[in-house]
Amino acid sequence: SGASGSFDDRFYDALEDALILADIGLETSTDLIARLKSEIAGRGITTPAAAYAALKTLLAGDLAVTKLPDEFPPKPWVILVVGVNGVGKTTTIGKLAGEFGAAGKKVMLGAADTFRAGAVEQLKIWAQRTKADFVFQQDGADPASVAFDAMEASKARGIDVLILDTAGRLQNKTNLMNELSKIVRVIKRNLPQAPNEVLLVVDATTGQNALNQARVFNEIIGVTGFVITKLDGTSKGGIAVALSKNFGIPVRKIGVGEGVDDLQNFDPVSYVDALLG
Amino acid sequence: ELTNRFESIFKKIRGQGKISEENIAEAMRDVKRALLEADVNYKVVKKFTADVSAKALGADILSSITPGQQFVKVVYDELAALMGGNARAIRFHTNRLNIVVLAGLQGSGKTTTCAKLALHFRKQGHRPLLIACDTHRVAAIDQLDTLGKSLEIPVFSDRAKSPLEICREGLAFAQREGFSLAVIDTAGRLHIDADMMAELKALCAAAKPDETFFVADAMAGQDAVNVAKEFHKEIKLSGVILTKMDGDSRGGAALSILDVIGVPLQFIGVGEKPDGLELFYPERMASRILG
Ligand SMILES: Nc1nc2c(ncn2[C@@H]2O[C@H](COP(=O)(O)OP(=O)(O)OP(=O)(O)O)[C@@H](O)[C@H]2O)c(=O)[nH]1
Ligand SMILES: Nc1nc2c(ncn2[C@@H]2O[C@H](COP(=O)(O)OP(=O)(O)OP(=O)(O)O)[C@@H](O)[C@H]2O)c(=O)[nH]1
Ligand SMILES: [Mg+2]
Numbered sequence A: 001s002g003a004s005g006s007f008d009d010r011f012y013d014a015l016e017d018a019l020i021l022a023d024i025g026l027e028t029s030t031d032l033i034a035r036l037k038s039e040i041a042g043r044g045i046t047t048p049a050a051a052y053a054a055l056k057t058l059l060a061g062d063l064a065v066t067k068l069p070d071e072f073p074p075k076p077w078v079i080l081v082v083g084v085n086g087v088g089k090t091t092t093i094g095k096l097a098g099e100f101g102a103a104g105k106k107v108m109l110g111a112a113d114t115f116r117a118g119a120v121e122q123l124k125i126w127a128q129r130t131k132a133d134f135v136f137q138q139d140g141a142d143p144a145s146v147a148f149d150a151m152e153a154s155k156a157r158g159i160d161v162l163i164l165d166t167a168g169r170l171q172n173k174t175n176l177m178n179e180l181s182k183i184v185r186v187i188k189r190n191l192p193q194a195p196n197e198v199l200l201v202v203d204a205t206t207g208q209n210a211l212n213q214a215r216v217f218n219e220i221i222g223v224t225g226f227v228i229t230k231l232d233g234t235s236k237g238g239i240a241v242a243l244s245k246n247f248g249i250p251v252r253k254i255g256v257g258e259g260v261d262d263l264q265n266f267d268p269v270s271y272v273d274a275l276l277g
Numbered sequence B: 001e002l003t004n005r006f007e008s009i010f011k012k013i014r015g016q017g018k019i020s021e022e023n024i025a026e027a028m029r030d031v032k033r034a035l036l037e038a039d040v041n042y043k044v045v046k047k048f049t050a051d052v053s054a055k056a057l058g059a060d061i062l063s064s065i066t067p068g069q070q071f072v073k074v075v076y077d078e079l080a081a082l083m084g085g086n087a088r089a090i091r092f093h094t095n096r097l098n099i100v101v102l103a104g105l106q107g108s109g110k111t112t113t114c115a116k117l118a119l120h121f122r123k124q125g126h127r128p129l130l131i132a133c134d135t136h137r138v139a140a141i142d143q144l145d146t147l148g149k150s151l152e153i154p155v156f157s158d159r160a161k162s163p164l165e166i167c168r169e170g171l172a173f174a175q176r177e178g179f180s181l182a183v184i185d186t187a188g189r190l191h192i193d194a195d196m197m198a199e200l201k202a203l204c205a206a207a208k209p210d211e212t213f214f215v216a217d218a219m220a221g222q223d224a225v226n227v228a229k230e231f232h233k234e235i236k237l238s239g240v241i242l243t244k245m246d247g248d249s250r251g252g253a254a255l256s257i258l259d260v261i262g263v264p265l266q267f268i269g270v271g272e273k274p275d276g277l278e279l280f281y282p283e284r285m286a287s288r289i290l291g
């Protein structure tokens, strides 16, 4: 025990270990421990349980949250889904289609991943499963052209929600990020208020590179929400904390499995509980 | 970057004569930060910094004109040795069918890597067959079919059968038709999914592969080593392939995995196209991880 309440260095080191192992990152973890120390001193906290609770409160506070709006005044409400390769974009779109469909919304899916083998087929099956409309073109088509077609079709058919899939792309690939800028320009030109939501899908197993992903995607096309996938695994997805804190962008949804129902609203309190155990 | 940081640390202690444990400790904290930023597992970082501290104290850093550079060399050499320590050539036979299985978490790049491996070995004179044993993921067989067609590499699949059945029939087909290499794609799965791990274990037991690769994503974080350990425990991995190395992830998960499960990292994925496969070079990876 030391002068700062009844907690010694070993107590704080153990906490910092847990935060780092959860992918919260060295800088964010060190900052959290510093803030915890002043909470403990300022509030005269003396038990480990209370210290843990204080840390959880700090973490939950850092995790901004707003779930997707339930009403969609502009029709179609356009959601653009982006992110690096393999994170779960297409599957997340399938889950969202299921959710909106169940809420009585007319949904359309736009297959603007015209590059990857089997991508259009994969999204087509999700559209069939969730009874969503589906727009696609031949492989290798210009993705911006698919986005345009999908928007025109959505307007014509009175679609409530249009969700556009895009190809996975690593943020350091300038030509691919340019392609994404063009897709957004074409969307905006077609409907000035669109895209109404730009979701960056982040894999919970990702380490510190998630911060780079968020920074670049946000700089180039503006991100309005995160979806953290694969939280049914053993990764704690601590990068969500660093993401929320550094960008002030909310985590909209979390993916907890491969099935259509495996999408949940983000709840900071239960998330933090799972994070710290 | 790291070398400059160490130069400034050691510069201010030059005048004091002997480099002490404290000086090394301070420099080691910078190494720790670099490794954590690179996603090396924290437990591996602690063990590595302890081992290297001992080595650094033993090395002749003070007598060097540039102690910072000397220090970095000790760190870098240790890192490269750790990652290249288990290196060995792929063990294929010239007179019979060779079998490769790819396994890993969802989305790590297995299906794409199957096509890359088939192409890589065809260029070396093999006659490869791709076997599509992922009956789980939406349109997985379509994906491998399309990749195979674009490369003119045959793909064996059967949408009506189980992964184990497809594996058995695919290998029998490969034998009959005289292929020299069978590359088996499997569904992405969680290491904590008992049913899926049991399915994978049964598949590997039936296939008796010459190489069993764990396919890991270069951007994986702290948990990657735990996943690799579990897969290794269930199906005894013979190697690792690290994908998406064309990104700007430092790839520290590679160090953790190699350190903890002790199998070689054979290839890295460096692009989405079938030619995006390279051999792994520990020295290059060491400087990438150190940033
Ligand atoms: N366990 C688990 N698996 C998921 C989750 N979300 C997606 N997946 C799986 O992750 C893999 C990749 O999902 P996709 O939807 O194809 O990912 P993507 O981002 O569209 O991939 P690309 O288009 O190739 O960049 C698939 O096997 C999915 O079933 C999740 O929340 N949990
Ligand atoms: N840039 C880049 N992308 C890659 C690399 N390897 C795979 N990918 C991409 O990563 C995404 C996922 O690849 P898949 O081959 O579908 O991954 P998987 O492990 O088979 O996925 P599941 O079967 O769902 O578990 C695709 O968009 C691939 O094009 C690589 O080395 N570099
Ligand atoms: Mg996709």
Ligand SMILES: [Mg+2]
Binding pocket: B110, B111, B112, B134, B137, B140, B186, B187, B188
């Ligand atoms: Mg696959």
